[in-house]
Amino acid sequence: MRLTLLGSGDAAGIPLYGCDCDLCTAAAADPGLRRTASSALLESGALRLLLDAGQSNLCERFPSGTIDAIFLTHFHVDHLQGLFHLRWGIGESIPVYTPPDPEGCGDLYKNPGILEFVTLRQFETSRLGDLDVTPLPLNHSKPTHGYLFSDSRQRIAYLTDTKGLPSSTSACLADLPLDLVVVDCSFAPGVGSTGHNNLDDVLEIDRLVAPARMMLTHIGHGLDLWLRENPRRLPSHIGVARDGMRVFPHAS
Ligand SMILES: [Zn+2]
Numbered sequence: 001m002r003l004t005l006l007g008s009g010d011a012a013g014i015p016l017y018g019c020d021c022d023l024c025t026a027a028a029a030d031p032g033l034r035r036t037a038s039s040a041l042l043e044s045g046a047l048r049l050l051l052d053a054g055q056s057n058l059c060e061r062f063p064s065g066t067i068d069a070i071f072l073t074h075f076h077v078d079h080l081q082g083l084f085h086l087r088w089g090i091g092e093s094i095p096v097y098t099p100p101d102p103e104g105c106g107d108l109y110k111n112p113g114i115l116e117f118v119t120l121r122q123f124e125t126s127r128l129g130d131l132d133v134t135p136l137p138l139n140h141s142k143p144t145h146g147y148l149f150s151d152s153r154q155r156i157a158y159l160t161d162t163k164g165l166p167s168s169t170s171a172c173l174a175d176l177p178l179d180l181v182v183v184d185c186s187f188a189p190g191v192g193s194t195g196h197n198n199l200d201d202v203l204e205i206d207r208l209v210a211p212a213r214m215m216l217t218h219i220g221h222g223l224d225l226w227l228r229e230n231p232r233r234l235p236s237h238i239g240v241a242r243d244g245m246r247v248f249p250h251a252s
């Protein structure tokens, strides 16, 4: 498996519109510091899967025939806005696997175009190529699935958006050796939210599921500022995502 994070930001992104802080000023000048909507590309052999579709330029980034399927974590706009353009394409349909959510988002169900929405049930494993994919329930304001991807040697869990983990999900993951967990970390320590982790929540998830490595994603403006001021406050096996970063296999 190879996992590349396409976007590492929350719904607002970095630079934050209207903000002139040092971070946003630097990010406006340096694309390497920007954070776009959290999403990822998982490759396994010839199989190419998009995890969320929040990149607004999906049609340019992924020419027809280069994506086998899309796994949506949930129907919030920052996780699917690229679908609103992609659907009007022509050619083979693209399966879009989702949690059960009768509302969906906008008119996507009514006018799916080339998208073929397929509802998955939590903890029911599907096979794609040589990968097993298991949807895991998360704690969020809409029905939300994290996904566990396994092949014969490796396991990666992609867990956003969430506040903590449901006990069923943490119990499932705690039983498995995990090579990598990519997890929602939107807020700095001590900052409250009902739908997203802060760093304290992430450290508790780390304690519960004990992965070999962990990467923080869905990073918000306040957390990004905190990370700049506290660069050495994370355990060595926890990293901070960047847009475009290859996070698996680990480079060093
Ligand atoms: Zn700012």
Ligand SMILES: [Zn+2]
Pocket (backbone or CB within 6 Å): 074, 076, 140, 161
């Ligand atoms: Zn969300």
Ligand SMILES: [Zn+2]
Pocket (backbone or CB within 6 Å): 010, 011, 076, 078, 079, 161, 218
């Ligand atoms: Zn989100």
